[in-house]
Amino acid sequence: MFMFAGTCLTGQAMAQPPGGPPIDPRAMSGIPRADPQTEPGTITVRALLGGFSQPAVGATVSLELKSADGSKTETRTAVVGGDGRASFADLAAFHGGTAVASADLDGERQSSQPIAVSPAQGYRVLLVKGAGSSGAAATGPATGAAPPSAGDVPLPGVAFVNPGTPKGTLLVGTLDLRGGTPIEGAKVRLVLTGPDGNSETREAVSDSRGTARFPGLDALAADVSLVAEADLSTGTERSQPFSLAGQDTGMAVVLAVVGPSAPARRQTMGPRAVPTILPGTVRVTVFGPDDQPIDGVPVTVIKQDTTGFSKRYEDATGEDGVARIGDIPLTGEGLFRVEASYAGAPWRSTFFTLDERMGVAVEMRVFPVTTDLTRVRSAVQFGVESMENDLARVDHLFQVYVDGDSAYWPGKPYKLLAAEGATGLIVRDRADQLLEHTPEAPFTTIEGPLPPGELIDLSTAYLLEHDGTAEIHWSAPFPIVDGRAVVVDGLKLVRGAKKGPVRPPHQNGESRVDLDVYEIGALPQGQAYDLQIDGLVTRPRIYQWLGLGFGVFVAVAFGLGFALRPRASLRDRLLKRKAALLRQLEAAGPAEREPIVVALDQVFCQLDALEARPRHADPGAAWQDKA
Secondary structure, X not given: OHHHHHHHHOOOOOOOOOOOXXXXXXXXXXXXXXXXXXXXXXXXXXXXXXXXXXXXXXXXXXXXXXXXXXXXXXXXXXXXXXXXXXXXXXXXXHOOOEEEEEEEEOOEEEXXXXXXXXXXXXXXXXXXXXXXXXXXXXXXXXXOOOOOOOOOOOOOOOOEEOOOOOOOOEEXXXXXXXXXXXXXXXXXXEEEEOOOOOEEEEEEEOOOOOEEEEOOOOOOOOOOEEEEEEEEOOEEEEOOOEOXXXXXXXXXXXXXXXXXXXXXXXXXXXXEEEOOOOOOOEEEEEEOOOOOEOOOOEEEEEEEOOOOOEEEEEEEOOOOOEEEEOOOOOOOOOEEXXXXXXXXXXXXXXXXXXXXXXXXXXXXXXXXXXXXXXXXXXXXXXXXXXXXXXXXXXXXXXXXXXXXOOEEOOOOOEEEEOOOOOEEEEEOHHHOOOEEOOOOOOEEEEOOOEXXXXXXXXXXXXXXXXXXXXXXXXXXXXXXXXXXXXXXXXXXXXXXXXXXXXXXXXXXXXOOOOEEEXXXXXXXXXXXXXXXXXXXXOOOHHXXXXXXXXXXXXXXXXXXXXXXXXXXXXXXXXHHHHHHHHHHHHHOOHXXXXXXXXXXXXXXXXXXXXXXXXXXOOHHHHHHHHO
């Protein structure tokens, strides 16, 4: 759902986080960060005695765990290794709860902010000596804010660098994360506090994108602390103190309505071989959104071999939500997948293979389904660059989010069309589990329901022909809340832009980013974007004329060869005609002979005429006569 927070707050889409001056790790001490490289359900604590080159090797890190309802607490410890890190895993008993990390660093106690314990996400946190007793971000203004790294999401209340925003400008996003929607009309206050304790308050109102803008902050002194706050439905939400000092671009912060925490769902495991399951057996466990098993769900194991032939093995789940399908032959090559039918929708697993030594366990989470299109929101980005042979490559990034507790399913598979005239369509790696695609087809097909509460990637790439100008005409399959077009340096969007272009700023130490970003706006379902991009590279016309000239030469040469080819003499052709008519006459019945006889008569007459023609004199014979 943070995709929509990002679309509200940033003015560009393909920029990398700026390098800027070296980041003081004390500014990040105590702030947990979601990290896709950390094993889900794991918390990693990095302890430093100052800079990044000073790991607190041998220090003891404590992790105080609390369950979601507060009824269960536990403290665990781990020793910092040579890489400066201590990791905590096996936290399943506290999923949905919180954890606080702390460590004694050369006599100075450092603690983190509360860390979410989630089975679906791993977290990292820094504890740095000199950051203050509760971490720099928690007790005082930070000297800077690090941008979220690739894969991270902005944490509510934590300011971050926002490339594409003018220097000295702060964007405050007001969002309802329960539905992933922006809050329009929220009164946002920015409290500026100087070192003498005197404060000033500025106000702004969030727009339709949930964004309140505070410009002109680049003139503030470096020691002025900023706190953003807004009165939302859950009360007054405040950010942690921060500063814009030393930043070459603007910043942003999210103030969010989170609402009561839902019970954490256990992580669904992918298909895996299990030694306790007999070879040739697939054990399928089906459970709902509440992790409870579902009885009576029809389950089918489908084998697809290399020739395209498929075979099905069927069963249904019992009271424990488990179906055991055995006696599957292990002979021959092929891939397997499981399909379960629930709430009128087909639910599919990823593909897997069977092991000759053990069986396979498959877990499938299913949901109720809805046909309410208003629960579906999407964001799209068209990235365009020139290719050879008068072709343009379009990276069609498309993400979808479904609100509520039901999956979206209109009752049958449905197509996602590429732009008009697209060729060479491919499915991007992140979407290949959800989209079916037939080679050469200019569309993909969604074969199953879109699950709720998660970002769903449906991105593709394809080619468009152009003559220096490319046109993108694409209809929205779902309501689009944010649309963008990104073109490389030298190209220009001349039709369809609502705003822009914006070029991501260049930072010292970073490679130059030559991209222009245009906002193309939101779009209702069923309406179409009509974009035109100019400046694409075309082939030199000389090569086209040369190709045309060569084609004309080949055609003329072929025609002359046909016209000048040796031809059979008239007498030879008449003889062939006579032979053919004689064969027809021999095979014909009495009623069919008359026209054949007439034709033969004509042929004989023509042959007689040829024989009667005067021939050239034979000089030798003439001389003989005279002698």
